[in-house]
Amino acid sequence: MTTTSDRLHRAGDGVSDPILEVKNASVTYDDGDTYVLDDVTFSIERNEILGVVGESGSGKSMLASALLDAIPAPGHLSGEVLYHPDQDTTIDVLEFSDAELNEYRWAEVSMVFQGAMSSFNPTMKVGAHFKDTLKAHDRAVPEGLEFAREILSDLYLDPERVLDSYPHELSGGMQQRALIALSLLLEPEVLVMDEPTAALDLLMQRSILLLLEDIKEKYDVTMVFITHDLPLVASLADRMAVMYAFELVEAGPRDQLIGDSAHPYTRALLNSTPNIDAPLEDMQPIPGKSPAPVNVPTGCSYADRCPLASDTCRQQDPAFEAVREEHTVACHHWERAAEEIGLTFGEAASIDGDAGGDPR
Amino acid sequence: MSRTRDAAPDSDGSDPLISVDDIEVHFEKERGLLELFDEPDIVHAVDGVSVDIGENDVLALVGESGCGKTTLGKTIIGLQEPTEGSISYRGRDIWETKAGNTDLSFDDIRSSLQIIHQDPGSSLNPNRRIVETLSEPIRLTHPNISAGERRTRIYSLLERVGMTPAHDFASRYPHQLSGGEKQRVALARALLMNPDVILADEAISALDVSLRVEMMDLMLDLQEEFNTSFVFISHDLSNARYFAAHGNGRIGVMYLGNLVEVGPPDRLISDPQHPYTEVLRWATPNLSLDASEAGDPPMRKIDIPDPVNPPSGCRFHTRCPEARAVCKREQPELRTLSDDHRAACFRSDPDHRYWESDPIED
Numbered sequence: 001m002t003t004t005s006d007r008l009h010r011a012g013d014g015v016s017d018p019i020l021e022v023k024n025a026s027v028t029y030d031d032g033d034t035y036v037l038d039d040v041t042f043s044i045e046r047n048e049i050l051g052v053v054g055e056s057g058s059g060k061s062m063l064a065s066a067l068l069d070a071i072p073a074p075g076h077l078s079g080e081v082l083y084h085p086d087q088d089t090t091i092d093v094l095e096f097s098d099a100e101l102n103e104y105r106w107a108e109v110s111m112v113f114q115g116a117m118s119s120f121n122p123t124m125k126v127g128a129h130f131k132d133t134l135k136a137h138d139r140a141v142p143e144g145l146e147f148a149r150e151i152l153s154d155l156y157l158d159p160e161r162v163l164d165s166y167p168h169e170l171s172g173g174m175q176q177r178a179l180i181a182l183s184l185l186l187e188p189e190v191l192v193m194d195e196p197t198a199a200l201d202l203l204m205q206r207s208i209l210l211l212l213e214d215i216k217e218k219y220d221v222t223m224v225f226i227t228h229d230l231p232l233v234a235s236l237a238d239r240m241a242v243m244y245a246f247e248l249v250e251a252g253p254r255d256q257l258i259g260d261s262a263h264p265y266t267r268a269l270l271n272s273t274p275n276i277d278a279p280l281e282d283m284q285p286i287p288g289k290s291p292a293p294v295n296v297p298t299g300c301s302y303a304d305r306c307p308l309a310s311d312t313c314r315q316q317d318p319a320f321e322a323v324r325e326e327h328t329v330a331c332h333h334w335e336r337a338a339e340e341i342g343l344t345f346g347e348a349a350s351i352d353g354d355a356g357g358d359p360r
Numbered sequence: 361m362s363r364t365r366d367a368a369p370d371s372d373g374s375d376p377l378i379s380v381d382d383i384e385v386h387f388e389k390e391r392g393l394l395e396l397f398d399e400p401d402i403v404h405a406v407d408g409v410s411v412d413i414g415e416n417d418v419l420a421l422v423g424e425s426g427c428g429k430t431t432l433g434k435t436i437i438g439l440q441e442p443t444e445g446s447i448s449y450r451g452r453d454i455w456e457t458k459a460g461n462t463d464l465s466f467d468d469i470r471s472s473l474q475i476i477h478q479d480p481g482s483s484l485n486p487n488r489r490i491v492e493t494l495s496e497p498i499r500l501t502h503p504n505i506s507a508g509e510r511r512t513r514i515y516s517l518l519e520r521v522g523m524t525p526a527h528d529f530a531s532r533y534p535h536q537l538s539g540g541e542k543q544r545v546a547l548a549r550a551l552l553m554n555p556d557v558i559l560a561d562e563a564i565s566a567l568d569v570s571l572r573v574e575m576m577d578l579m580l581d582l583q584e585e586f587n588t589s590f591v592f593i594s595h596d597l598s599n600a601r602y603f604a605a606h607g608n609g610r611i612g613v614m615y616l617g618n619l620v621e622v623g624p625p626d627r628l629i630s631d632p633q634h635p636y637t638e639v640l641r642w643a644t645p646n647l648s649l650d651a652s653e654a655g656d657p658p659m660r661k662i663d664i665p666d667p668v669n670p671p672s673g674c675r676f677h678t679r680c681p682e683a684r685a686v687c688k689r690e691q692p693e694l695r696t697l698s699d700d701h702r703a704a705c706f707r708s709d710p711d712h713r714y715w716e717s718d719p720i721e722d
Contacts, residue, residue, distance in 0.1 A: 055568045056539065156662050172425060173663065201424040201595035203643040207662045228568050231645030258647060272570040276598040276629060276644045280605050285574035289538075 014253075014326025017087055018043035019190060019222050020067060020109070025079035027062045027071055034293045036075065037062040038246040044190070046084075049216060049223040051237030051254070053230045053269070055290055059246035060226045064194045067224070068105050069093050083108065085189065107137060110188040114195035116175035120167035126178050127163030133185055144185060151181040154218065155211050173204035177211070184215070190222045198227070209236045231273055234258055239326075242266050245291050245301035252327030259343075262323045262334040264306045267341040278344050300332070308333040308340055375451035376412040377556055377589060378436055378473075383409055383445030385431050385617075389668065401668045405431040406442070407617040413557060417589040418609025420600035420625070422640060426664055428617040429593050430561055436591055437473035437559045449473070449556075471501055474550035478562035480542035484534040490518075490545055491530035497552050517548045520585075521578060540571045544578070551582065557589045564599060572599060580606045597644040601625045610700065613637050616667055616675040619694060623701035633703035635659075635680045674705070677720065682707060684717035 020043065027037035037059045044050050054060040062071065071077045081093040085108070096104060105111075113119050120129060127145075134144035149159035155177040162170065162178050170178065176196060183191060197205040213236060216223055227233050233240065234254060241251040242263065250263040261267050268286045275283070288305035300318050303309040310333070318330045331337065389401035405428045413419055413436065421429040434440040435447060438454040447454050449469050452462040457469060477483040484493055494514045498505060505513075511530075518526040521544040534542055543563060550558050560579065564572045576599065583590060590607060594600045597611075604611050604625040611628050613621040613636060621634040632638050639659050659679040665671055671678045677687040686706065694704045706714035 055570055171663070202597070202645075203424045203595070203639065204662075206643040206645075207657060210657065228570075229645070230569060231647050234647060235645055269570055270647065272573055273647065274573060274576075274596070274598040274602045275647050276601060276641070277646060280602060283573050283602065285577070286570050 015043040015045045017046045017084075018082075019046040019084055020044040021080070021082040021084070022063075022066065023080040023082070025063075025066050025077065025081065027059075027066060027075050027077050029075050029293075032076070035246055036293050037066060037077075039079075040066075040243075040246075040248050042241060042248055042251060044222060044224060045239070047216075047220060047222055048238045049212075049225060049236055051233035051240040052224060052226045052243060053228065053233060053240060054226075054243030055228055057290065057293075058243045060228075060243050061194050062246075063243070064111065064192050064224070064226050067093075067190075067192055068109055068111055069096065069101060070105070070111075103137070106133070106183070106188060107186040108188055109190040109192060110183040110186065112180055112183045112191065112193040112196045114198050116172065116179040117167065117199075119179050120175065122167055124166075125163070126165055126167060126170070129182055130163065130185060133182065137186055139186065147187075148181060148185055151184050151215075151219075152178070154215060155181055157181070173200050173208070176200060176204075177208060180208070180212075180215075184219060184221070187219065188221060190224065192224045192226070194226045195228070196225070197232070198229075205232060206235075212236065230269055231275065242269070246293065247301060247330070249302070249331070250329045252323065252329075256324070256327045260323075260327075260338065261343070262327070262329040262337055263302075263331050264308050264333070264337050264341055265302045267337060267343060268305075271341070271344045275344075283344065300330075308336055375448075376414050377417070377450060378413040379448045379451075380409060380411045380413075380432075380436060381446050381448075383432075383435060383442040383447060385428070385435055385440060386443045403667050404617050404670050405667065406435065407670075408445075409617075409619045410445075411436075411612065411619065411622070413589055413591065415556070415589060416583065416587050416608075418583070418592060418604050418607030419590070420592040420594065420604040420609060420611045421614055422594055422597055422600045422611060423614035424595060424640075424664055426616075426667060427614045428667075429614045432614065432619075433559045433561055433591050433593050434475075437475060437557055438469060439475065467501075471497075471553040472556040473559070474553055474555040474557070475559045475561060476543070476546045476550050476563040479566055480539060480546050481534070481566075483546055484542055486534050489531055489533055490537075493534075493545070494518075494530070494549055494552060497549065501553065513552070514548075517551060518545075520582070521545075521548045521551075523548075540567055540575065543567060543575060547579065547582070551586060551588075554586065555588060557591060559591045559593070561593045562595070563592075565594065565596070573602070576603050576606070579603070583607055597629065597640045601629055613640065616665065616670050618675055618704065620676065620705070621703040622694070623697075623703075627698075627701050633697060633701070633708050634676075634705045635682050635707075636676050637703075639679075683720045684714055685720060686712075686714050686717040688720065 023041050025037055025040045026035060028035055040063060052060055065071050066077055066081060083091045083093050130145060130148045131141055134141050152159040152162055157174060157177055167175055197208055225233050237254050240254050240257045242249050244265050250266050271284050272286050286305060291301055299314040299316055303313040312332050318332045320328045320330050323329055383406060385406040387403040387405055389403055391400055409432060421433060423429045431440060435442050441455055452464050454469055456462055457464050458466045491514055495510050498510050514530060515526040518529055523529040523544055564575045567575060582588060592603045600611050610622055611625050612619050615636050621637050632641055642658055658681050660681060661679045665678055673689050673691055674687040677683040692704045692706050694702045695708055696702050697708055706712045
């Protein structure tokens with residue numbers, strides 16, 4: 001049996017200068033009985049914004065933690081996570097000593113967790129978090145704080161007020177932006193964000209997304225944005241990846257993945273999303289439930305909910321195939337998906353002539 | 361301050377189910393010991409809102425965090441006493457009824473107006489099985505019903521909200537349910553009382569995007585079947601549109617305690633009259649590829665002003681891209697534009713002196 005990485009390699013995901021590569025990453029609990037991340041292989045291109053989308057419990061947070069080798073115990077991470085600080089250097093993240101790992105986290109790859117309220121210590125002022133971080137990583141505090149003020153003002157915050165406030169004195173949107181500033185403090189190469197805007201209202205979510213785009217340009221940082229909210233990340237990402245039941249099922253450039261998605265799950269996900277311009281009667285929930293981590297069915301894990309499923313799907317795990325350059329999908333019947341499952345949001349349903357789709 | 365009344369579309373002269381008349385809800389901010397003798401800070405949560413809710417009606421309230429939509433929602437179902445103005449249920453003032461001054465009992469009103477909270481995880485008691493959680497309201501309101509009958513009612517309702525087999529789900533604890541299932545239980549609990557109005561306070565926001573349509577469809581089915589009205593609170597305009605359009609209702613846009621635009625979902629979204637509605641529309645993700653790349657936001661500042669000291673005049677003038685000098689001084693009233701579309705913006709009046717006023721410079 002070929003491994004996913006071979007298959008993916010053959011299919012070609014269009015990443016030429018990866019900053020992070022994940023190969024055959026699996027996370028298991030209960031001595032290998034429970035898979036919460038199942039043989040995931042993908043790369044992140046330098047200076048791109050990658051959006052990773054999946055339902056609750058699809059393993060997307062595990063994927064984020066895997067990038068920092070920060071799987072909560074007693075989970076066990078296997079496979080490879082390779083970091084390329086520049087094009088010619090390759091570092092195996094899973095081989096790091098504790099001291100190296102300490103430097104890698106935050107200074108090379110930093111993470112914004114969901115729920116800013118629980119990321120800050122409520123008894124410490126926001127500024128103290130910045131100082132602590134600088135000290136823990138042996139950086140000069142005054143210069144570091146000067147840099148912090150710059151990032152904070154780039155995020156439309158008043159630096160003096162924010163640094164001198166306790167977390168509860170700031171609104172949710174301000175806390176979340178302060179947390180993003182904190183994660184950028186040591187000028188990391190990669191910023192991994194796990195549902196960074198989930199608890200905020202839409203207006204603040206969108207505003208933060210716009211700011212992230214500016215931040216990315218100004219500080220040259222690669223971003224991984226993990227969320228369940230497909231339309232939200234679609235406005236920001238260059239490339240997107242879709243996860244289902246602890247596996248990666250589709251990856252490709254944003255426009256192709258939205259406009260000409262090849263996996264039946266991606267198409268169903270798009271159609272289930274309330275969209276402001278779509279005809280109302282066309283919004284359809286996805287029937288059925290995603291499988292639990294203990295009973296992942298053999299074959300394609302989406303087969304039970306998929307209208308295209310055949311016997312092949314139930315017996316054989318689908319390999320990654322290239323839909324077109326840079327766009328890969330793990331589905332036996334992706335060629336029929338566009339025809340059988342029409343996308344319901346207007347003209348986006350067909351990106352080019354042959355894509356088909358059924359705009360209705 | 362009197363406002364144009366926002367009548368329910370299907371009201372036929374008789375008393376509306378719920379009538380909110382020019383209410384105001386102000387909170388005093390907590391004071392520390394040292395400030396004990398200072399004037400307390402007043403948070404203006406809701407100011408001068410009038411709205412009616414009819415039978416089988418839907419009112420979807422949208423706005424950003426801190427705009428007062430939850431406070432207004434709670435006031436509508438009688439959980440929050442307004443500091444000014446009145447709120448009546450079938451023509452009787454709710455708070456007068458509570459004081460015992462009308463012919464209706466407060467218990468009846470209380471059970472006719474129900475709520476579903478945002479977080480289903482914390483609104484269910486983790487130590488009780490679902491069947492126990494659902495028995496309590498029946499035991500309280502109908503002490504004479506036998507245990508067997510209670511059980512039958514609970515099972516049939518659980519089946520109605522799509523939780524089959526009911527006896528299996530009924531014997532579970534909340535932690536054995538998914539988020540969507542917990543929210544269904546919360547909905548079943550609200551329905552036990554055969555309510556006239558259910559306040560769904562961000563009831564679908566904690567659910568996965570893919571489950572939201574399903575939950576809204578369920579609520580809409582029940583609206584028809586049980587003839588229940590919904591006050592649906594959401595920060596997401598596309599959810600509000602889905603819910604209000606299917607429920608034949610209206611969307612109400614709130615900003616800093618004021619209702620700034622009310623109208624049927626399609627008109628409000630295709631032809632927004634208030635600049636703030638435009639902002640919300642901008643903030644709503646759109647999957648169409650040409651529209652998904654968001655331009656700059658149609659507002660001047662990201663953060664909402666402090667409701668302790670709301671801006672003078674039109675409260676949106678500090679962020680509004682269209683604001684002119686007159687917006688700083690005068691507060692626009694909710695004006696009727698067409699039958700049931702209303703907006704509070706000077707720009708909807710072609711003869712207003714707004715058009716001669718000078719633009720605001722930051």
